[in-house]
Amino acid sequence: MGYEELVEKRKVLLADMDQDAAEAKCGLEETRKLYHVAIHTREILDDLDQQFKEKTRLTDEDIAFLFIAVGLQVMRQYLLTRFPKIMDDKTAAKRTPGHLEEHSDRHHRLYNPSLAEIITNPVPFDAMVGADGALKGGGKMGHRVTAIGHDPLLGLIFGTANIATSTLTTSSLASYHIYTNAQNVDYFRSKARTELVIGKTINKALYERYEGKAIVAASLAKEIIHLHSDLYTKNSLPLPVIPVLNSELAGRLGSYGLHMANVLAVGKQAAGAALINFLIATAHRLYGGNLQGREAKCYEVRTRKIVSYSDAIATGSNLVATAVTRDIRLLDIGGFAVTVYRLITDRKFIRSVKEEFIFGQYFDMVRGEERR
Structure with missing residues (x-):
């Protein structure tokens, strides 16, 4: 083997050694990063949790939407969907x-x-x-x-x-x-x-x-x-079809208040509450503009908070008003049902978005990607 060939082999070996050293250094850096993330997981998750709270906290504009929603629900309760007066x-x-x-x-x-x-x-x-x-x-x-x-x-x-x-x-x-x-x-x-x-x-x-x-x-x-x-x-009138199946049951249900007048009233209450929720949510989403990714989901959390909070406030005030006046016709049963449904479904949605936000960013850090 000639001198020139030895020199070329030496250059190749040195290049391979440099590459191996660079890869080892990179691996060491990644290991250090993973170690840092691992030992500080609790602090990182707490920080991400705080970030989520900040991103989904209601702003002054959101509070304005909230008050409008509460006002509309209260107007519906007392002007549009109260229980009808019974006549002879x-x-x-x-x-x-x-x-x-x-x-x-x-x-x-x-x-x-x-x-x-x-x-x-x-x-x-x-x-x-x-x-x-x-x-x-x-x-x-x-x-x-x-x-x-x-x-x-x-x-x-x-x-x-x-x-x-x-x-x-x-x-x-x-x-x-x-x-x-x-x-x-x-x-x-x-x-x-x-x-x-x-x-x-x-x-x-x-x-x-x-x-x-x-x-x-x-x-x-x-x-x-x-x-x-x-x-x-x-x-009033019995619930549909039940009299043919069991007339005694239909009569008992009617004596408990489960007749068409009350069913229609509750249905109107629920439909009115749901319609107001839909209008407020749509208006708030349009106000937010064209957001993408995690920002869009965080904004959706704020939208759902507005709807849930407004329903809860309106329902709470209705229960108080009914108790104080002792006027059962004021009771917003349909609105109460919508409130319970919204609280359950919105809480589930918010928890899902929160988990995606926190653990998504945490895994980005583990992979070495930039936090978004």
């Missing part, structure tokens, strides 16, 4: 749009009352004279449970058919012809066939000419008006 049957009927003064005077043709008779007579499923036990089992709600024409859902079918055929169908799906006696009071005259009650109504709607179609249309309109007039009375 006659007062409710008079206040119902489309209500007419009615009197019983049925010139009976089996399953085929005239249009004028349908318009001027009360609904046949309010008859109780001569029921002879056919309407038993409704508890305190009485015939509102056992006469299926009062069902908020099935009544649109059976109640309409009853009006169109001058009959009454019970929650057990037995039907009766309703007549008017000498004292102008509706009463149970004889049994009818439920399949004919429905079949005759379908025939009027589909196959008869103008009068048949007008009878069904008028019957449906009268059914809707009647349901509306009964809705905010003392016994």
